[in-house]
Amino acid sequence: MKVIAFGASTSSSSINKALATYTANLIEGADVQVLDIANYNVPMFSEDTEKEIGQAEGAQAFLRDLSEADAFVISFAEHNGHYPAAYKNLFDWATRIDRSVFGEKPAVYLATSPGPGGAQTVLGAAVGSAPYFGGNVKASVSVPSFYENFDLDTGKVKNEEIASQLKEAVSALN
Template sequence: MKILAFAASSSRQSINKKLANYAAHQAANLAENAEVELLDINDYEIPLFSEDREKELGQPELAKAFFEKIGSADAIVISFAEHNGSYTAAYKNLFDWTSRIDQKVFQGKPTLLLATSPGPGGAGSVLAAATGSAPYFAAEVKGSMSVPSFYQNFDTETGELSNTELATQLTEAVVQLIS
C-alpha cells in the first residue's frame, strides 16, 4: 500500500505537515507492506491560475506531476492549514490547476482529511469546506479530524499526538482509511 501525505500549506515548518506525516505513518504501521510518501507542495509551485494563463501555458508539468502522484497512491492523507478561514493560496492554486487536468483530482482514492492550528479552532472552517467539497472531486472521504491547539496536543520532539483522546480518535480514522 502506498500512502501519499501532504500539508495544504507552503510553510517549511508546517504543523500540518507534521500532523499529515504522523497520521500517514500510523496508517503504514497498521497496514501490511505500506510505504509513505510525504510531499511538499512547494515542489509544485506554479503561476497563479487564470483562464488567460491556462490559454498561454496549457497544463503545467508540475500540475500533471501532482495529479500523477495522487494517481499512484492507494490512500491519501491531507492536513489543511487555514488562512483567514479558508485554503492557503498555495494549495488552492495547485488544486485549481490540477482540477483543469481532470475534475476528479482525487481519482476515487480513500482519503483522510485533517487540519490543525495553534489556536482552539483547529482550522475547523477549512476542514469543513474540504470535507464538504472533496467528494465532488472524487475523494472517498474515510474520515476527517481537527486537532485544536496544536502545540498543547502534539509533542513536536516525538512527532506524536500527546493528547490521548485525540490520538485514539486519529487511530480510528486511520483504521478507516486503510480498511
C-alpha cells in the first residue's frame, strides 16, 4: 500500500508534518511518501489569475502526487481556527482542476497544536467537508499539547493513550 502523508503547513519545522509522518509509518508494510506542501508553488487564487494562467502547475503536481496514493494520512495545522492560508490556497487551485482531490481513497485525518485544543476546530472542518472533495475519512484524531505528547528528537509519541489512538486510526486503512 502506498500512503501519502503530509502536514497542511509550509513550516519547515511543522509539528503537523511530524505527526503525519509518525502516524503513516505505523502502517505495517506501507510505502510511505511524505509530501511537503511548500514544494507546490501556486499564486494566490483568483478567477482573474486562473483566466490568465489556466491551471497552476503547482496544483497539477500536487494532484499528480496525490493520485499515486492508495491512502492518505493528513495532519491539519490550525491558524486562528482555520486552515493555513498556503494550504487553503493550494487546495483551492487543486479543486478547480479536480473537485474530487482525494479520489475517494481512505484517509486518516489528524490535527495538533501546541495548546490543549489540539486544532480540533480545523479538524472538524476538514472531516466535515471531506465528502465534497473525494475525502473518505476512516478515522480522525486530535493531538493536544503537541510538545508534551511528542518527542521531536525521536520522532515518536510519548503519550501511550495517544499512541494507541493513532495505531487504531491507521488500522482503519487496511
